[in-house]
Amino acid sequence: MKKDVAGTVAEWIREARKIVVLTGCDLSAESGLPDFSDPRLNPHIRDFRESREVRAEYWKKIMEIYPSLLSAEPGPGHRALAELEILGNLDCIFTQSADGLHHRAGSATVIELNSSILWVTCPSCGKDYSIDEIAGMLDKGAQVPACRECGSDQLKPAISFPGQPPPHWEAREAWMRLHSADLFLIAGASLDKEPVASYPYLAKENNAKVVIINEKEGPADDHVDAVIYGKPGQVLGYILKKVKESITIS
Ligand SMILES: [Zn+2]
Incomplete structure (x- = not known):
């Protein structure tokens, strides 16, 4: 039987003490954003x-x-992460998106790495x-x-345009929080450019488990603990369902 990766990730979420999440444009694309x-x-x-x-x-x-x-309305991924925050252990969400949808979904601790449009x-x-x-x-x-x-x-x-450094406070805050995370979930984000490209490796150095959820393959896929290919919002929704089921059962 094929191993249920989403189920394993749901278990990791339940066991984690401090979860940090990184999201990006592909999560917002599910909300119809350009x-x-x-x-x-x-x-x-x-x-x-x-x-x-x-x-x-x-x-x-x-x-x-x-x-x-x-x-634009928050999509299933934004809503799942807002719920996960209520369930506990989610420390913060960093996002590459500048559309404010995590705030609108009700997430309290959101760090907009590229600021807001x-x-x-x-x-x-x-x-x-x-x-x-x-x-x-x-x-x-x-x-x-x-x-x-x-x-x-x-x-x-x-927002930083090409030729400008990324917003300073946000990048520093993300770096610090990543240092103390024990689970790092990356959903619909692009890992092509620094500083974000280093985040999975930084988390691994600090012994965090790292999970990537994306439609397309990315540069860090072979170096993390689990990769789930699919629409990130839908996958997050499914994982959250599993987390809630396991809470109900135990
Ligand atoms: Zn002025």
Whole structure:
């Protein structure tokens, strides 16, 4: 009989003292969110700062995806992780997604590694705007939103563009929490780039069990304790069901 990997992972979840989770775009894709890797959404920071045209293109693309940002609902994976937090032992979720869906699912401890697209900041005076306020400015005909306080037209979400380091506090916090985890679940995340690419190895060095759930093969698959290929949200939902069943039985 084929070994039930999901059942084994459910057991590990029950036994773990401190679970850390990493999620990414593939989990959000199940909620109908657009592909955030579109180059127009990821201009090089130098081009963004220097060219009004690049900024206008960026905001045009933001307005294209804005309706789906507004209407996206947490998927089965977001909900399963929020439930797992209530059951105990889930220390925190780091996410590569910038869509706020873990918060909307009710998860309390979420570290957004790439920050959030839902907040926009003025680099000159530091004033923050919600994406809804920015959408309002663009709706009224502005091609590039300008700060109401200081007039700067360099507003941008706190997301790191190519050429910018990842948000510092978030990366450090993730690193620290990973050091004390004994189970590291990776669901729908991309492990292609640093610093995240090192996380599975860091967790292994600290004797944590590492589980990858993804549709596609990834660079760390051969180096972790279990890999489950499938839609990450559905797999997480299934694992959570197993965890709850085992709690009911015992
Ligand atoms: Zn300003």
